Amino acid sequence: MKMRLEVLLVVTAVMCAAGKPLSKAAARNKLLLISFDGFRWDYDQDVDTPNLDQLAVDGVKAKYITPPMLTMTSPSHFTTITGRWVEDHEVVHNMMFNTSTNLKLPHKLTLTKSQWWDNGVLPLWITAQNQGLKTASFYFPGGAANYSGQVVNRVMVEPFNHPNANETEWRQNIDMVMRWFSEEDFHLVTLYYGEPDNVGHTKGPDHPDRKTIIQQIDRTIGYLRKAIDQHNLADSLNVIISSDHGMTTIKKRPLVDEIILNKYLNLLKLASFEILDYGGFGILTPQPGKEQEVFDALSNAPNLTVYKKNEIPESFHLAKSERLPPIVVVGDLGFNLNSRFIVYVNKGDHGFHNGEMDMKTIFRAFGPDFRRNFLSEPFDSIHIYPLMCKLLQIEPAPHNGSLTVTEEMLQLHSGGSQRAPVSVALPLLMLLTFSAL
Structure with missing residues (x-):
């Protein structure tokens, strides 16, 4: 009788453990x-x-x-x-x-x-x-x-x-x-x-x-x-x-020509808002009716990629943002963005494509x-x-x-070898219980 009780207690404990993580x-x-x-x-x-x-x-x-x-x-x-x-x-x-x-x-x-x-x-x-x-x-x-x-x-x-x-x-x-x-x-x-x-x-x-x-x-x-x-x-x-x-x-002169976006479009005339002097990532709001003109002009600029917000690659997970302005500019790795003239002093930076190993x-x-x-x-x-x-x-x-x-x-991850599967242990213990009874 004592042996039956002990085995039943073991089975009960295992079944409780099986009921919750x-x-x-x-x-x-x-x-x-x-x-x-x-x-x-x-x-x-x-x-x-x-x-x-x-x-x-x-x-x-x-x-x-x-x-x-x-x-x-x-x-x-x-x-x-x-x-x-x-x-x-x-x-x-x-x-x-x-x-x-x-x-x-x-x-x-x-x-x-x-x-x-x-x-x-x-x-x-x-x-x-x-x-x-x-x-x-x-x-x-x-x-x-x-x-x-x-x-x-x-x-x-x-x-x-x-x-x-x-x-x-x-x-x-x-x-x-x-x-x-x-x-x-x-x-x-x-x-x-x-x-x-x-x-x-x-x-x-x-x-x-x-x-x-x-x-x-x-x-x-x-x-x-x-x-x-x-x-x-x-x-x-x-x-x-x-x-x-x-x-x-950051790539700088005299080794490379640094990006100055105002060479390719008149920012004062075509943009109402911008953050462009900021490493490898820039945002811009064109004047009403000027989005395509801004996009086309920036598409001719070297060492960068320009996106309309609604055409940003899905992998960026940015296109659905309501806060982000209509135009997004991403510099090629190491090419920082300058708006009207070179004001950038950093020797290193980020803000570039997240697929780059750097x-x-x-x-x-x-x-x-x-x-x-x-x-x-x-x-x-x-x-x-x-x-x-x-x-x-x-x-x-x-x-x-x-x-x-x-x-x-994790130590107790679901597919790990560090935890005995309850699904295997439970039938075995139940079999032992019935045998003992």
């Missing part, structure tokens, strides 16, 4: 998402990076990830945190603009402008909070906005003239975030660093200073891992490290829910969102990503 049965782990702005996919290949190398052994590394079109900071970060294409979330540029008033605000001045970010799509912070979790944004784009009356539980906003490369401050930020997790029970924190984007712009991706900042990032990752251990978070904190776009060297970026992940020593095939950054929802055990908001792209990274 094992991830739900386990304790909910926390999640830290870190973005290093402008970290191109291959930046660690010509630098000694022992901590990044160790992450590939202790966790997951993707060969690279593809950012959305646009390959810019605000649009790309908001795609990561919402899982929506740019045409859906409508953060269509780094600059906040208004084509009627000709308003143009630089990236850092948009960070608290809710009217730029709140377009009906909920970011992960708000979705998680609505399901009882506690979240924070540390300098992460979009984190400081108000979403139809809802705000992120805790927000740190990056100051306008904030220095990007202060390694001491980087460590202090990690210490603060670790306290949020360990002492205040936050479930999700997003942490943003402005490098190596800044050095990529000012010095170029091939400059020795870029290698120096990658080594600093590597030391910071080493510091992060020690801080995780010191705060006893190793068994409860998952970490994803990624970026928003890559970086390429625009690809990194992905690393480690923690209790991730497999070890796992190399992932490349994937689009939009798929990070459902992965984060899975890790946080929350129901995602509507999104364009797919968990099937990333679930193989």
Whole structure:
């Protein structure tokens, strides 16, 4: 009789486990998402990076990830945190603009402008909070906005003239975030660093200073891992490290003829709004009735491609945007756009086609829910969102990503060899039960 009872208890336990996902049965782990702005996919290949190398052994590394079109900071970060294409979330540029008033605000001045970010799509912070979790944004784009009356539980906003490369401050930020997790029970924190984007712009991706900042990032990752251990978070904190776009060297005179769009059309006469002096991506509103004339003129300009918005390739996921102006211009890789004369000083930039390898970026992940020593095939950054929802055990908001792209990274993924199929175990135990009876 005792043997029957014990076997029945085992069967009951297995049947209960079969009734709900094992991830739900386990304790909910926390999640830290870190973005290093402008970290191109291959930046660690010509630098000694022992901590990044160790992450590939202790966790997951993707060969690279593809950012959305646009390959810019605000649009790309908001795609990561919402899982929506740019045409859906409508953060269509780094600059906040208004084509009627000709308003143009630089990236850092948009960070608290809710009217730029709140377009009906909920970011992960708000979705998680609505399901009882506690979240924070540390300098992460979009984190400081108000979403139809809802705000992120805790927000740190990056100051306008904030220095990007202060390694001491980087460590202090990690210490603060670790306290949020360990002492205040936050479930999700997003942490943003402005490098190596800044050095990529000012010095170029091939400059020795870029290698120096990658080594600093590597030391910071080493510091992060020690801080995780010191705060006893190793068994409860998952970490994803990624970026928003890559970086390429800008082609300049005397090696090439730089693009000056006013050579090919009279912008003052034909355009009512423009953002053209901005790396590899430009937007333009023609005067009424002048769209075809503008399109034809720009089609004759070298080293760029011009699109009517309604004819943009579907793979760009931009054509449905209501906010984007009627004409979109994309420079060939390395050819920045100048409107009336050359004002561009950056040595490196982004904003180019997301299919270019120089625009690809990194992905690393480690923690209790991730497999070890796992190399992932490349994937689009939009798929990070459902992965984060899975890790946080929350129901995602509507999104364009797919968990099937990333679930193989997880310890308990549905097709993995690390979990015995309940469908096999259950009949066997039932057979044992009846035999015992």
